[in-house]
Amino acid sequence: MKLHTNTVHGVITAIDEIFHQNKYADKVIERTLRSNPKWGARDRGFIAESVYEMVRWWRLINEVSPSDDLYHLFGTYWLLQGQELPSWREFKGIDPRDVENRYQKIQERAILQSIPDWLDEMGANLLGDKWEKELDTLNQEAEVVLRVNTLKTTRENLMNRLAEDGIDTYTPTGYKDALVLAKRQNVFRNPAFKEGLFEVQDASSQLVAAALDVQPGMRVIDACAGAGGKALHLAALMENKGRILAMDTEAWKLQNAKLRARRDGVSIIEPKAIEGNKTIKRLKESADRLLLDVPCSGLGVLKRNPDTKWKLTPESIEKVQKIQEEILQNYPSMLKPGGIMVYATCSILPTENEMQIAKFLASEKGKDFELIEDKKVLAQESGFDGFYIAKLRKKESSTPQESETAPETE
């Protein structure tokens, strides 16, 4: 494959922003492509793929590159892809045989799989013999999965409609509203997207709203709604009847959910910013269903966000686990007795998943709940993102909380 100076320069600039200015890969790529509208589909594909792959293999590339010069790093990446380097002066000093020799000498899994040492240790401790295969899978490029908006079309109709535009898809078994693209391409420019016929949402993520068992007419709270991916799915499952309160501590994210709802023909989502505990208390026992799609490490979605592994630290994981614990302690009060709650993460770490649920169930507030079922979705088993989904029921006769029953003291 032939390299072009302007697109390689685009990749180098993006990598510089991600690693030296600490910006998010997806945002950097989006901006790079937007500011170069004349690039064609192939150039765009080259830039997005090269940047993501360099980010994914950053530690390994640095290990075998002759220097930390960005052109040397790109050249090394290119050689590791099995490609040949043109004789540009920027690539002077890279000897393909040296690169190969250095690569062959590496023994350490953390370098070969290109992850930080601490993360390799943590994963091996927590996932045991499943860790190595999970790492392998999470280092592969993600498939592009669509969720059919059943408020506007059917899976079959959307499949035919996309095929007319040359976009081939297939239906994965076990995910009733999902379509997977046969070939990675940008679908956001397709008229079917603009008409709200689908959202881009991983297949594992589509299991979350489905687990909540919603019915049309229900009152549902999505307490960590963000940009509304799951809330939109819930609205479709509820046939756009009832009410979904989309809550988040970051109010600006909910604005995005509003825009997406309009495109998808959804009118039952009501955004509500969380302004502290009083927002939660006011909604006491108001919901038939409660979704806690909590903030997490994102270790189940490394396929699509490979820069996460360079941004995470043991401390940041501990911090997010604390938030998960607090959410589990405070938010279930919004659920009616007899109601169903789903706790979900896009992480594969038991400390964010089943161990959080076990801790919650053993706590005073957790005594009001029973676990119906939980699903640990590993990327190596599903072929899609890693996820955790726990479904719990609030008992009909829940024990009144101490603070509500304690007699007033004089």
Ligand SMILES: C[S@@+](CC[C@H](N)C(=O)[O-])C[C@H]1O[C@@H](n2cnc3c(N)ncnc32)[C@H](O)[C@@H]1O
């Ligand atoms: C996994 S993301 C949600 C993704 C979203 N449900 C979707 O499907 O698109 C977690 C969200 O939790 C929010 N969050 C963080 N801390 C929170 C808290 N204490 N209470 C509620 N939401 C919180 C974050 O702003 C983020 O939007």
